[in-house]
Structures are given as structure tokens and as C-alpha cells.
Amino acid sequence: MSRARLIGVLKESSEVETDDPQRAAASDQEEREEAADGDVANGVVAETSKEGSDLVRKVPVRNKRKTDEEEDGYERYTLRNGREVYQEKAYLVGVECKGTEDNTFNIEESLKELAQLADTAGLSVVGSTYQKLANPNPRTYIGSGKVAEIKNAIHALDVETVIFDDELSAGQLRNLEKALGGDVRVCDRTALILDIFNQRAATHEAALQVALAQMEYQLPRLTKMWTHLERQAGGKVKGMGEKQIEVDKRILRTQISALRKELESVRQHRKQYRNRRLSVPVPVVSLVGYTNAGKSTILNRLTGANVLAEDQLFATLDPTTRRVQMKNGSEFLLTDTVGFIQKLPTMLVAAFRATLEEISESSLLVHVVDISHPLANQQIDAVDKVLTELDVASIPKLVVWNKIDKVDDPERLKSEAEQKGAICISAISGDGLEQFCSAVQAKLKDSLVPVEALIPYDKGDLLNSIHQVGMVERTEFMENGTLIRAHVPLPLARLLTPMRQLVAAAQ
Numbered sequence: 001m002s003r004a005r006l007i008g009v010l011k012e013s014s015e016v017e018t019d020d021p022q023r024a025a026a027s028d029q030e031e032r033e034e035a036a037d038g039d040v041a042n043g044v045v046a047e048t049s050k051e052g053s054d055l056v057r058k059v060p061v062r063n064k065r066k067t068d069e070e071e072d073g074y075e076r077y078t079l080r081n082g083r084e085v086y087q088e089k090a091y092l093v094g095v096e097c098k099g100t101e102d103n104t105f106n107i108e109e110s111l112k113e114l115a116q117l118a119d120t121a122g123l124s125v126v127g128s129t130y131q132k133l134a135n136p137n138p139r140t141y142i143g144s145g146k147v148a149e150i151k152n153a154i155h156a157l158d159v160e161t162v163i164f165d166d167e168l169s170a171g172q173l174r175n176l177e178k179a180l181g182g183d184v185r186v187c188d189r190t191a192l193i194l195d196i197f198n199q200r201a202a203t204h205e206a207a208l209q210v211a212l213a214q215m216e217y218q219l220p221r222l223t224k225m226w227t228h229l230e231r232q233a234g235g236k237v238k239g240m241g242e243k244q245i246e247v248d249k250r251i252l253r254t255q256i257s258a259l260r261k262e263l264e265s266v267r268q269h270r271k272q273y274r275n276r277r278l279s280v281p282v283p284v285v286s287l288v289g290y291t292n293a294g295k296s297t298i299l300n301r302l303t304g305a306n307v308l309a310e311d312q313l314f315a316t317l318d319p320t321t322r323r324v325q326m327k328n329g330s331e332f333l334l335t336d337t338v339g340f341i342q343k344l345p346t347m348l349v350a351a352f353r354a355t356l357e358e359i360s361e362s363s364l365l366v367h368v369v370d371i372s373h374p375l376a377n378q379q380i381d382a383v384d385k386v387l388t389e390l391d392v393a394s395i396p397k398l399v400v401w402n403k404i405d406k407v408d409d410p411e412r413l414k415s416e417a418e419q420k421g422a423i424c425i426s427a428i429s430g431d432g433l434e435q436f437c438s439a440v441q442a443k444l445k446d447s448l449v450p451v452e453a454l455i456p457y458d459k460g461d462l463l464n465s466i467h468q469v470g471m472v473e474r475t476e477f478m479e480n481g482t483l484i485r486a487h488v489p490l491p492l493a494r495l496l497t498p499m500r501q502l503v504a505a506a507q
Contacts, residue, residue, distance in 0.1 A: 291339030
């Protein structure tokens with residue numbers, strides 16, 4: 001009950017009455033002032049009409065009695081993935097080692113990307129710093145002076161999380177948390193990426209892969225987390241028994257083993273789907289590239305798929321495959337894959353092996369590049385490095401420069417792309433997508449087998465498959481069937497072997 005309402009109730013219940021009009025008016029004025037004071041205390045202000053009548057409606061106002069910390073706390077709630085999340089204040093730290101290759105990300109750009117990752121994870125970046133070292137400090141990764149500087153920034157900016165741009169060892173994490181204070185959480189780039197993947201995992205398979213990567217990351221970092229616990233008692237046997245940390249590591253290893261077995265069953269399940277696709281030999285084209293390059297937007301534009309496409313890093317984790325129908329009647333399968341990033345955690349690549357195997361089964365890789373990004377060349381090198389690790393260098397590749405609508409001089413860039421054999425498109429507007437599909441068909445032709453076969457008239461399904469997945473050059477209707485000359489995928493060429501022998505025998 002508000003203060004004004006309480007005053008009214010008390011007055012109605014009072015048996016004291018007055019006949020003095022001046023005292024009654026003064027009492028009414030005092031009541032209105034007290035009611036206004038109460039309403040302001042509750043965050044509303046009273047409006048009166050020109051005639052001086054009582055409040056008709058109440059207008060919310062800022063409560064001046066709230067502390068700055070409370071006001072700041074209310075503003076730091078944001079909506080993430082359909083739920084309200086409290087934004088922790090984060091401070092970024094990087095180290096630039098001497099002798100770093102020129103073609104890699106410099107420290108400023110790497111910290112910018114780390115800030116994007118922090119924003120994707122729901123953190124609010126309030127500052128950053130970096131240090132140039134010959135080699136990272138084995139104890140705290142950075143020098144003691146930089147540790148003191150970060151500690152001052154933590155107190156000045158009310159920082160709750162400190163994020164390092166490189167992976168930290170268990171000892172470095174422990175020493176940094178001790179040096180910066182127990183209330184501050186210290187994490188590295190790997191932990192941040194794993195947290196983003198955990199938030200974005202939408203399917204059971206993605207959740208399993210992320211859980212495995214997180215457990216493998218946590219296993220060597222359990223040291224000293226249970227120093228407050230004694231060894232377990234040994235029962236009747238004398239001795240202190242095993243430490244709590246040893247028990248936790250054993251439990252974690254058991255869970256990792258169970259997750260690996262479950263993911264192996266997922267891997268076999270995916271293999272069955274791929275084998276089923278091979279029985280109907282439609283070429284598979286995989287979209288690969290740096291995260292936020294526009295792969296999901298291309299898939300949505302060409303196939304009408306409703307895949308999540310946001311201007312954020314790692315918006316897509318689960319591979320999605322859709323059929324693309326060309327104007328000439330031919331078709332291919334287009335697969336959207338998880339994006340790559342520099343310093344991609346090794347355990348994450350291993351955990352997502354079942355997903356990344358989709359790339360190795362492709363007929364063509366389409367490397368999507370955000371050509372509007374100032375570090376496009378460095379992103380290309382980072383993707384090529386991951387593709388080399390996946391051992392897919394032998395698969396034909398088509399380079400596509402996306403977001404051409406965001407560059408200053410599109411015509412100059414298109415001319416440069418033509419010289420390098422790349423295709424310029426804008427997935428968001430649809431510009432260049434027809435040229436893209438034609439280039440995909442031309443590249444697929446390189447992986448097709450030239451055949452000439454006589455298809456009997458009762459094998460119309462084979463003739464239809466040739467038109468759908470192959471490139472037909474000539475057809476001629478003969479007495480015994482249809483003579484066709486085309487380029488088809490290798491599995492279909494094997495199915496056509498008896499019909500190809502008929503043509504050879506007729507000649």
C-alpha cells in the first residue's frame with residue numbers, strides 16, 4: 001500500500017472532525033504534499049489539473065534515491081537468445097610476441113575480434129590493453145607491471161571478467177586469479193569461444209560436441225580448485241586416500257569417454273545419410289569460410305532455408321543441407337558449415353569432427369570471403385590453414401567474394417576478382433547469385449565423368465537422373481532408346497556402365 005493511500009485510510013477511520021475551514025484546507029494541502037512525496041519515493045509523480053483537482057494519472061520518473069550502482073545494474077540487462085541476461089563488464093588483454101609473421105592478425109585487430117566474441121557471448125567490454133614481449137611470462141603470461149595496471153583498471157571500471165586473447169595454462173590462470181583478486185573471473189579466448197558455442201548449440205549433436213570440447217578443456221585446469229578439501233578417509237585401512245581433485249578428474253574422464261562413444265554413434269548416423277545421398281548421386285557443394293562471412297545468408301537466398309543469419313560471430317553451428325534447383329533443370333546440394341576463426345581451439349575441431357566430415361565428402365568447396373573486411377586476406381589464410389588440417393586440399397574450390405555492396409569501388413574489385421578467378425556477389429541483395437550458380441556448375445563439370453550411353457526407354461528414371469545431376473551435351477532418340485552424351489558424377493557413371501557398353505558395341 002502506498003503512503004498516500006495509507007494516509008487516506010487513516011483519515012477515513014479517524015473520529016476527529018473539525019469545523020474550522022482554514023484548518024481543513026491546511027490539512028488537505030498537507031495531505032496532497034505528503035502523497036506527492038510518497039509517490040516520488042515510489043518512482044511516480046503526481047499530475048494535477050488546472051482546477052487543482054487530485055491526481056488523475058501517475059507518470060513514471062527516475063528515482064533519484066537509487067544509487068548509481070543500482071541504475072547501472074538495471075541498464076546492464078539485455079535480451080540474448082530469447083532470455084534476459086546480465087551483461088558482465090569485461091576487460092581484454094593481449095600479448096604481441098616478437099617475430100610474429102606479417103600475414104597474421106596484428107594485436108589491435110585481434111583484440112577487436114576478441115571484443116566481437118565477447119559481445120556475442122553477452123559481455124560488455126569496458127577496456128583493453130596489450131603488451132609486447134619477446135616471450136610470454138610462464139607464470140602470469142604478462143609482466144608484473146601489466147598485472148598491476150590491469151588490477152587498477154579492474155577497481156576503476158568495476159570489471160568482473162578479464163579475458164586474454166591467447167590460451168592460458170592452468171598455472172597461469174591460477175596465478176592471475178590470485179594476483180587480480182578472487183572476485184574477478186579470468187578466462188582465455190578458448191574458454192570464451194566454448195562459451196559462445198555452448199549458448200548457440202541448438203541440436204543434440206551440437207550440444208554433445210560442445211560438452212566434449214568443454215570437458216577436455218577443463219580437465220587439465222582442475223588443479224588447485226579443491227584445496228579447501230582434505231583427502232578422503234581410507235576407512236579401516238590406514239592412509240589418507242585420494243584427493244578430491246583426483247576423484248573429479250576420474251569422473252570427468254568417464255564422462256568424456258561416454259561422450260566420445262555417443263558422438264561416434266552420431267558420426268556413423270551421418271555416414272549412413274551420406275551413403276544414402278551417394279545412391280542418388282547429386283553433387284554436394286559445401287560453403288566454408290571465416291565466421292560471419294555470409295554463408296548462411298547465401299544458403300537462405302538460394303534455397304529459401306530459414307537458417308539463422310546474424311551479424312555476429314558463430315551464429316551457425318549445425319550444418320544444414322538444402323537442394324538448389326537451377327534454371328536449366330540441373331540441381332546440386334548446398335551445405336552450410338560452421339565458420340572458422342583464427343586461433344580456433346584444437347579440441348573444438350576434434351569435437352566437431354562429425355560435422356566437419358561433411359566437408360570432406362563434398363564435390364566442391366565454396367570459400368566465402370567477406371571482401372569488405374579490412375583483414376580479408378588474413379581471414380583467407382586462417383581458413384586455408386584449417387582446411388589443410390582437415391586434409392581437404394584435393395577437393396576443387398571456388399572462391400566467392402561476398403558483401404560487394406559494402407566496398408567503396410565495386411567495379412574495380414570485380415575486375416580484380418575476374419583476374420583471380422573469384423566471383424563477386426552480394427548475398428543480402430542477390431547481386432551476382434546467377435553468376436555464382438553458373439560458376440558452381442562449371443566447377444562441378446571438372447569433377448564429372450564424360451559418358452556416352454544408350455538409355456533404354458524403360459529406364460526413364462536414369463535419364464531423369466542424368467538431367468538432374470549431370471551436364472547434358474547432346475541427346476538423340478534411337479530405335480532402342482535415347483543416346484545421350486553428358487558429364488555425370490562418378491557413382492552415376494558406374495551405374496551407366498552397361499548402357500555405355502551398348503554404344504561401344506554399336507560402333
